Amino acid sequence: MLSRQLGAGALRRGASLPAFRQKNALNLSRGLAVRNASTASSSAFESFLNSRLTLVSVSLFTAGSVAWYTHLYGSLPFLAQVHASHASDEGLHPPEYPWDHKGILNTFDHASIRRGYQVYREVCAACHSLDRIAWRNLVGVSHTVDEVKAMAEEVEYQDGPDDEGEMFMRPGKLADYMPNPYANESAARAGNAGSLPPDLSLIIKARHGGADYVYSIITGYVDPPPAGVEIREGMSYNPFFPGGALGMARVLYDGLVDFEDGTPATASQMAKDVVTFLSWAAEPEHDERKKNGIKAVILFSALTLISLYVKRFKWTPLKNRKLIYDPPVDKKH
Numbered sequence: 260m261l262s263r264q265l266g267a268g269a270l271r272r273g274a275s276l277p278a279f280r281q282k283n284a285l286n287l288s289r290g291l292a293v294r295n296a297s298t299a300s301s302s303a304f305e306s307f308l309n310s311r312l313t314l315v316s317v318s319l320f321t322a323g324s325v326a327w328y329t330h331l332y333g334s335l336p337f338l339a340q341v342h343a344s345h346a347s348d349e350g351l352h353p354p355e356y357p358w359d360h361k362g363i364l365n366t367f368d369h370a371s372i373r374r375g376y377q378v379y380r381e382v383c384a385a386c387h388s389l390d391r392i393a394w395r396n397l398v399g400v401s402h403t404v405d406e407v408k409a410m411a412e413e414v415e416y417q418d419g420p421d422d423e424g425e426m427f428m429r430p431g432k433l434a435d436y437m438p439n440p441y442a443n444e445s446a447a448r449a450g451n452a453g454s455l456p457p458d459l460s461l462i463i464k465a466r467h468g469g470a471d472y473v474y475s476i477i478t479g480y481v482d483p484p485p486a487g488v489e490i491r492e493g494m495s496y497n498p499f500f501p502g503g504a505l506g507m508a509r510v511l512y513d514g515l516v517d518f519e520d521g522t523p524a525t526a527s528q529m530a531k532d533v534v535t536f537l538s539w540a541a542e543p544e545h546d547e548r549k550k551n552g553i554k555a556v557i558l559f560s561a562l563t564l565i566s567l568y569v570k571r572f573k574w575t576p577l578k579n580r581k582l583i584y585d586p587p588v589d590k591k592h
């Protein structure tokens with residue numbers, strides 16, 4: 260098709276050109292004839308592809324194969340895994356919560372991060388580490404530098420060796436990382452009936468469902484478990500956890516902590532705050548990222564408008580101008 264158009268165009272142009280160009284045009288048209296031969300065979304193939312009979316028979320063949328396969332194996336390929344497991348193995352899907360920082364223009368609620376840190380420190384830190392967060396990270400986010408220094412100094416860190424080659428303990432500094440509740444993994448497992456409390460630094464990113472999932476986990480315990488569900492000693496039933504049996508018992512109860520800003524410490528309030536804190540821990544660059552994002556959108560839209568303007572009003576007249584050679588008039592005649 261393309262070659263035919265090209266050939267025809269070339270011919271037409273050839274006709275209006277001086278004689279010496281016409282030879283070229285003829286060559287082109289000969290080329291066209293040769294191409295036509297191949298176009299003819301491919302158009303037969305095209306008409307086969309486009310024919311209704313082909314369409315109907317291919318559809319029948321597909322439907323037939325699917326029917327035959329389902330008759331033989333009872334289900335479709337690739338869907339088998341879904342059938343092989345029970346819905347509860349995947350865990351209940353968490354509902355979507357309206358987090359303050361969810362929208363593209365929204366930043367973290369920093370008062371909530373501050374309360375969430377308190378919940379983490381007073382409740383979760385008994386079992387969960389927060390390896391990737393250093394004290395200094397809290398400065399300017401949830402606490403002032405003096406507050407953070409004071410909090411760090413309450414924790415003893417091992418340092419050294421000193422001049423005598425001895426390790427010694429010293430109060431924490433801004434550069435230290437959050438202390439671990441257990442000395443090592445075995446101690447953590449031993450303290451929790453064999454389950455390992457995961458590090459919470461990246462838990463929001465590490466779990467399907469993110470903040471919604473973690474919120475649902477810590478508020479979603481069902482006690483006693485529904486009829487027919489067997490839970491081993493030391494485990495708790497939580498429908499949001501894949502499998503349903505969680506090695507962490509319910510930890511949040513109304514009034515567990517005292518918020519300094521007077522917010523009522525209900526279980527759901529504490530859960531919301533600690534999840535906001537953990538969302539920040541998993542993505543400390545979040546606020547900055549959105550701010551830079553919106554700057555980039557503004558900047559690039561301005562640049563797009565400018566380039567459209569330049570293309571339309573400055574470049575187009577140059578691109579479309581026609582240069583005509585006006586030969587000098589022979590004055591002799």
Ligand code: HEC
Nearest residue numbers: 382383385386451454455456457462473505506507510533
């Ligand atoms: C008494 C110790 C203890 C406390 C306190 C505790 N946890 Fe846990 N947590 C665990 C253990 C043990 C597990 C591992 C459970 C498992 O794998 O079955 C766990 C698992 C988790 C998980 C991971 C679930 C998953 O999908 O793997 C999250 C999230 C979590 N805890 C959040 C918290 C938060 C938030 C707090 C504070 C409000 C908290 N935990 C307090 C012991 C604790």
